[in-house]
Amino acid sequence: MLELKNIHKVFNPGTINEKRAIQNLSFTLNDGDFVTVIGGNGAGKSTMLNLIAGVYTADAGSIVLDGADITKLPEYKRAKLLGRVFQDPMMGTAGNMGIEENLAMAYRRGRTRTLRWGISNEEREFYKEKLQMLDLGLEGRLTSKVRLLSGGQRQALTLLMATLQNPRLLLLDEHTAALDPKTAHKVLTLTEKIISENRLSTLMVTHNMKDAIRYGNRLVMMHEGNIIYDVSGEEKANLQVSDLLAKFEAVSNGEFANDRMLLA
Numbered sequence: 001m002l003e004l005k006n007i008h009k010v011f012n013p014g015t016i017n018e019k020r021a022i023q024n025l026s027f028t029l030n031d032g033d034f035v036t037v038i039g040g041n042g043a044g045k046s047t048m049l050n051l052i053a054g055v056y057t058a059d060a061g062s063i064v065l066d067g068a069d070i071t072k073l074p075e076y077k078r079a080k081l082l083g084r085v086f087q088d089p090m091m092g093t094a095g096n097m098g099i100e101e102n103l104a105m106a107y108r109r110g111r112t113r114t115l116r117w118g119i120s121n122e123e124r125e126f127y128k129e130k131l132q133m134l135d136l137g138l139e140g141r142l143t144s145k146v147r148l149l150s151g152g153q154r155q156a157l158t159l160l161m162a163t164l165q166n167p168r169l170l171l172l173d174e175h176t177a178a179l180d181p182k183t184a185h186k187v188l189t190l191t192e193k194i195i196s197e198n199r200l201s202t203l204m205v206t207h208n209m210k211d212a213i214r215y216g217n218r219l220v221m222m223h224e225g226n227i228i229y230d231v232s233g234e235e236k237a238n239l240q241v242s243d244l245l246a247k248f249e250a251v252s253n254g255e256f257a258n259d260r261m262l263l264a
């Protein structure tokens with residue numbers, strides 16, 4: 001469903017700060033794949049997601065989604081096809097607006113502008129149902145301002161908003177990294193539930209190797225702008241953190257010792 005073909009991305013070309021962030025990257029995501037993405041600092045994980053989302057344009061290569069070439073499609077047009085959740089719980093929601101207003105914004109994204117702003121009772125029931133699924137008690141707080149929510153509640157709401165319109169592809173960029181371990185676990189459990197119930201194709205960047213092994217059906221490891229390991233099915237299920245550490249050590253000549261992945 002998603003095909004990256006020979007992608008290159010260089011930041012600040014021709015300057016002293018030139019950085020080859022992505023180098024000849026090719027990758028095919030199958031429909032319904034839930035892929036965890038790991039890699040050391042600066043491996044190119046976020047850049048890959050940003051290239052898919054259209055935040056950056058690839059210097060070379062192509063990106064094809066459901067048979068359509070989206071390589072040059074502007075970010076706002078791709079946004080209709082994608083759901084995104086970032087690390088920072090403040091980013092995906094409007095803090096000064098209510099929970100139901102945030103949901104309504106997400107629900108109306110990319111839809112006809114003739115819709116009235118008012119939220120109908122039917123719509124409200126729909127939001128309540130969705131919020132109930134989160135099991136955080138938010139269904140009883142529809143008009144509460146989002147800024148009053150905890151980081152975990154806010155990330156759960158962002159996740160719900162990002163998936164409300166069943167995106168073709170869900171991009172999660174370390175979306176639980178800023179949460180305490182218990183809350184992160186709760187949000188990850190929810191993530192898995194939403195993905196499987198809606199059969200969403202997903203790329204999830206994480207620094208936590210245990211999570212990378214535990215979640216999803218496929219795992220890819222990035223290094224210096226490319227995918228150096230791609231494993232799925234039973235082979236992935238049988239992976240141990242020590243296997244991943246050994247792979248990292250082999251490619252990073254010991255630099256890896258400073259990487260925050262070791263701390264996860």
Ligand SMILES: Nc1ncnc2c1ncn2[C@@H]1O[C@H](COP(=O)(O)OP(=O)(O)OP(=O)(O)O)[C@@H](O)[C@H]1O
Pocket residue numbers: 011012019020021039040041042043044045046047048
């Ligand atoms: N907008 C930018 N301008 C210049 N260089 C950039 C930009 N974005 C990323 N880079 C560089 O490209 C390389 C890849 O960065 P990227 O953020 O994709 O890595 P990452 O794997 O997500 O790392 P981390 O785990 O540390 O977030 C890094 O060297 C980074 O400094």
